């Protein structure tokens with residue numbers, strides 16, 4: 001037997017945990033057994049069988065010790081291939097506009113006033129939907145609206161695409177889902193009723209930049225009119241109508257202190273609705289840095305949100321089994337003007353485009369972009385010996401391409417090879433498992 005490459009031993013509040021990132025399981029271990037295991041890892045794991053056969057066979061049965069011949073990295077490659085090369089599903093993202101009703105300081109996008117779909121573009125997208133749903137093996141189509149703010153021209157530009165998708169999916173027996181990444185300000189009864197009348201339940205990701213006034217300093221309509229109250233009310237409207245909402249809190253060192261108060265806003269939503277339809281997801285704004293106490297403050301926020309029985313997520317990568325849509329062969333982002341991209345986290349400029357949508361509704365990838373992207377994973381050597389490979393895998397194909405292609409920084413680790421940061425990821429995984437158990441019991 002051998003000690004799995006994907007094991008980590010960490011301590012949380014003086015309790016030792018052995019976690020494996022492949023099986024995504026942990027066990028609590030006694031300090032003496034932890035010392036025994038650590039020395040066996042150095043001196044040869046077979047020795048453990050002689051010293052403590054019960055512990056050895058327990059670790060074996062739980063998957064922390066594995067047969068010597070197991071090709072652990074090979075197993076991850078196989079999963080990645082199955083997930084990312086799957087031809088049964090397609091992940092279509094549409095930017096119906098590059099315009100937005102807010103202007104947040106950290107937004108990486110160049111906003112383009114009056115940018116929106118032309119009738120010709122709606123026809124091209126419709127052709128693409130027809131062709132995709134008619135593919136012989138297709139059984140699931142995900143349609144995500146991004147932007148700009150995708151609800152700016154909802155009635156005129158978005159509803160025809162949704163109707164077309166529903167029609168084609170029904171005729172071709174393809175399952176589908178609809179989602180929006182929106183600032184949430186323009187949600188209204190028309191939006192709710194459109195989906196109710198079409199018997200569709202979309203899911204939404206809506207961002208708040210901190211609690212109350214802190215949010216309003218970033219996302220405002222005019223200098224004297226914020227957007228916090230309206231957005232919170234709109235989220236409640238969605239939840240009460242059974243629309244799942246991922247409430248993303250973009251935090252910085254300046255807004256994290258009282259971000260937890262956002263959870264109080266949902267005190268008047270019944271417990272079952274909160275647990276079923278609301279997820280709070282904390283993300284640090286990537287341009288923000290400093291304040292070493294941030295992890296503790298974030299943790300206090302998380303504990304408070306949990307005490308309100310709201311599911312919460314933070315820093316918890318799962319990049320292999322749940323790889324980003326942009327890692328998948330069957331995914332595309334179609335911009336309002338017909339340019340195509342893979343990733344939604346970079347500016348949608350002409351220079352960045354990966355190709356275009358033809359008049360016939362076909363995707364043309366330029367400069368071998370699709371193949372280059374599909375080929376980039378497992379090219380970063382530090383990942384191949386890393387204990388987090390099954391959940392991190394070098395981030396995403398965007399990270400890998402930018403680092404490893406010509407002009408990039410070369411081999412990399414998204415945690416700078418820092419074991420403490422990797423331990424933090426393990427810690428968040430363990431807390432997530434414990435949190436989901438507590439939530440299920442409550």
Ligand code: SF4
Pocket residue numbers: 324325326327342343344345346395396397398399
């Ligand atoms: S940066 Fe990576 S994870 Fe984020 S959207 Fe782009 S490909 Fe996906």
Ligand code: SF4
Pocket residue numbers: 382383384386387388389392393394395412413414415416417422
């Ligand atoms: S990026 Fe770093 S943490 Fe992630 S798999 Fe590679 S080496 Fe490990």
